[in-house]
Amino acid sequence: MDFSHTEEQQMLQESVQKFVQKSYDFDTRNQIIASEKGYSEENWQLFAELGWLTVPFDEEDGGFGGSVVDLIVMMEEFGKAMLVEPFTPTTVIGGGLISALGSAEQKAELLPKIMEGTLQLACAYAEAGSRYNLASTKTSAELKGDSVTLNGSKIAVLNGSNAQKILVVARESGAETAREGVSVFIVDTEAAGVSIRAYTNVDGKKAAEISLQDVTVAASARLGAAGAALTALEAVIDRATVCASAEAVGAMESLLQKTVEYSKIRKQFGTAIGTFQALQHRMADMFIECQLARSIVIRAAMKLDSAEEAVEKAKAVSAAKSRVGKAIRKVGQEAIQIHGGIGMTEELDVGHLFKRITALDLMFGNGDYHTERFAAL
Amino acid sequence: MVNGSKTWNTYGQYADWIFCLVRTDNSVKKQEGISFLLIDMKSPGITLKPIVLLDGHAEVNEVFFDDVRVPVNNLIGEENKGWTYAKVLLTHERTNISGVPRGKRRLAALKKTAGETADGFGSNMMENAMFRHKLAEIEIELQALEYSELRTLAALSVGKAPGPESSILKIVGTELAQKMDELFVELAGYNCLPFVPEQFEDGFQGEPIGPGNSAAAALTYFNNRKLSIFGGSNEIQRNIISKAVLGL
Numbered sequence: 001m002d003f004s005h006t007e008e009q010q011m012l013q014e015s016v017q018k019f020v021q022k023s024y025d026f027d028t029r030n031q032i033i034a035s036e037k038g039y040s041e042e043n044w045q046l047f048a049e050l051g052w053l054t055v056p057f058d059e060e061d062g063g064f065g066g067s068v069v070d071l072i073v074m075m076e077e078f079g080k081a082m083l084v085e086p087f088t089p090t091t092v093i094g095g096g097l098i099s100a101l102g103s104a105e106q107k108a109e110l111l112p113k114i115m116e117g118t119l120q121l122a123c124a125y126a127e128a129g130s131r132y133n134l135a136s137t138k139t140s141a142e143l144k145g146d147s148v149t150l151n152g153s154k155i156a157v158l159n160g161s162n163a164q165k166i167l168v169v170a171r172e173s174g175a176e177t178a179r180e181g182v183s184v185f186i187v188d189t190e191a192a193g194v195s196i197r198a199y200t201n202v203d204g205k206k207a208a209e210i211s212l213q214d215v216t217v218a219a220s221a222r223l224g225a226a227g228a229a230l231t232a233l234e235a236v237i238d239r240a241t242v243c244a245s246a247e248a249v250g251a252m253e254s255l256l257q258k259t260v261e262y263s264k265i266r267k268q269f270g271t272a273i274g275t276f277q278a279l280q281h282r283m284a285d286m287f288i289e290c291q292l293a294r295s296i297v298i299r300a301a302m303k304l305d306s307a308e309e310a311v312e313k314a315k316a317v318s319a320a321k322s323r324v325g326k327a328i329r330k331v332g333q334e335a336i337q338i339h340g341g342i343g344m345t346e347e348l349d350v351g352h353l354f355k356r357i358t359a360l361d362l363m364f365g366n367g368d369y370h371t372e373r374f375a376a377l
Numbered sequence: 378m379v380n381g382s383k384t385w386n387t388y389g390q391y392a393d394w395i396f397c398l399v400r401t402d403n404s405v406k407k408q409e410g411i412s413f414l415l416i417d418m419k420s421p422g423i424t425l426k427p428i429v430l431l432d433g434h435a436e437v438n439e440v441f442f443d444d445v446r447v448p449v450n451n452l453i454g455e456e457n458k459g460w461t462y463a464k465v466l467l468t469h470e471r472t473n474i475s476g477v478p479r480g481k482r483r484l485a486a487l488k489k490t491a492g493e494t495a496d497g498f499g500s501n502m503m504e505n506a507m508f509r510h511k512l513a514e515i516e517i518e519l520q521a522l523e524y525s526e527l528r529t530l531a532a533l534s535v536g537k538a539p540g541p542e543s544s545i546l547k548i549v550g551t552e553l554a555q556k557m558d559e560l561f562v563e564l565a566g567y568n569c570l571p572f573v574p575e576q577f578e579d580g581f582q583g584e585p586i587g588p589g590n591s592a593a594a595a596l597t598y599f600n601n602r603k604l605s606i607f608g609g610s611n612e613i614q615r616n617i618i619s620k621a622v623l624g625l
Contacts, residue, residue, distance in 0.1 A: 128588065129495035130497050131496055131566055132566070136497045155567055155568070155587075156568075177497070177498060177499055199572070199573060200572050202569075202570055202596075203570075207571070209586065278612060279612070333555075333602065336602045337605055337606065337611075340610065341603070341606055343602075344431055344599075344600075345429065345431075346430060346431060346433070347428075347429075351431045352431075355431060355599065358595065358598070358599075359595075362562070362566055366566070368507045368508070368563065371507070
């Protein structure tokens with residue numbers, strides 16, 4: 001098997017690396033997080049110019065026609081730098097849903113704006129009682145004539161406070177956890193009845209709680225057929241799950257490298273702690289975890305790019321997220337432990353990498369959830 | 378006259394007095410030239426620099442001593458015996474850190490929270506087999522730890538100081554607490570992602586994000602990584618066991 005990067009992948013990787021080196025050091029990142037929007041609009045425009053925002057989209061829609069393997073190459077570099085710009089919610093999830101479900105008109109209207117960097121999206125799927133089950137949707141959508149009224153509350157909406165449009169997952173029919181009856185609607189954040197409570201996540205990304213009170217949209221704001229969005233939603237979130245896993249792989253790699261470096265400098269009892277065999281073995285284990293995580297994420301990306309059955313793809317995604325979750329806890333905790341007190345301070349990037357991977361561990365379902373999903377599929 | 382600095386000083390910003398290990402003799406072995414001093418925090422020459430940790434809270438400090446005058450009367454015990462006193466205090470600290478009663482309370486809270494946490498499939502997390510399995514493992518470990526602690530206390534009650542075995546309590550107690558932190562994070566799921574440390578400070582007036590204390594779960598998980606670092610790191614405790622107990 002050939003795992004080497006294609007020329008295009010190499011260019012993408014170098015392009016992200018160059019940007020991070022030039023414009024995304026730790027202090028700059030902290031300033032971006034502290035800013036009102038919590039991401040840099042200037043960076044976003046640059047991403048558009050560099051073509052990064054076109055990567056997941058089909059060539060016929062004006063995109064780069066990138067594979068999932070192309071995406072994980074970028075995501076890994078984003079993870080190393082702990083990027084906070086909303087690439088996943090806008091392009092991978094928002095853009096992914098429009099690509100998968102949207103009509104020709106919807107695609108023509110929205111996809112170019114995403115790729116130009118002039119449209120920010122969020123997707124509201126999670127609810128207080130849904131945990132990670134995408135079918136579990138209480139938010140209701142009631143069709144009256146040619147308009148739809150939405151009611152309900154959503155949590156953990158990534159990029160919710162900066163999006164101009166939110167893709168709201170709502171139930172048109174069926175019981176709370178039924179697979180049928182789930183639709184996705186494009187809702188303007190300015191629409192009457194939409195209230196948004198913004199906050200910053202532990203890993204520096206912006207998110208929001210969103211409540212919808214008698215929000216009325218045209219029936220044409222629905223993506224795809226009525227009540228039939230779940231399969232596509234799951235496939236898009238699966239793709240985002242592989243992206244999050246790749247992001248974690250990058251961040252873990254960074255943690256490992258920083259930990260090894262620190263162990264060569266930090267002295268205890270007059271010698272560098274990196275010379276202690278007890279710690280050497282633990283760093284060797286961290287390395288093993290990073291490598292296994294990387295392998296299973298590549299496997300998942302290749303499966304998604306393949307022509308295999310949908311169930312095999314879903315299993316590969318859950319396998320990756322489950323295994324990466326295990327690595328996240330091990331690598332994150334050991335990195336802090338080996339750094340000691342300094343690793344726990346806000347001042348050092350190590351703790352922030354730990355927080356980023358902890359958030360990624362929960363994103364789109366934690367390890368146990370995906371282990372159970374793997375077993376059930 | 379005291380000069381120098383200390384770090385990782387917990388809640389020094391609220392302290393009136395500080396116990397301090399200070400070097401009083403440079404000519405002897407490292408451990409022998411240390412004395413135990415009690416210093417008034419209001420003394421001229423003391424400054425504090427708070428250190429913000431991952432949970433956004435300034436829990437520890439750097440403390441700087443710049444020509445701080447301390448009356449000789451404030452010496453605790455004998456001069457140059459500070460290390461001996463400190464070691465005794467640290468064995469008690471270790472025994473205390475194991476936190477069995479706190480562990481039991483937290484285990485009960487975990488069970489209660491699990492029962493209240495929807496699993497997304499129409500049931501709750503207390504009915505989730507994988508989660509119940511993890512809770513059971515914690516409960517069993519806690520029982521083993523409790524009886525190890527009781528055995529240590531039995532030795533204390535007949536006048537023996539806690540020996541190097543107290544390292545067991547420190548290692549197991551802290552790692553168990555950290556395991557429980559992970560389970561609280563697991564239960565909270567997305568609800569522990571918002572970073573809103575101010576909603577856990579006294580006097581917070583706003584509307585909290587997320588149900589109950591769920592938004593605190595990640596902050597506690599981050600903060601409690603300190604447990605295996607402080608009070609003599611768990612690596613140091615394992616060194617103590619291998620040297621002092623196993624004679625390696």
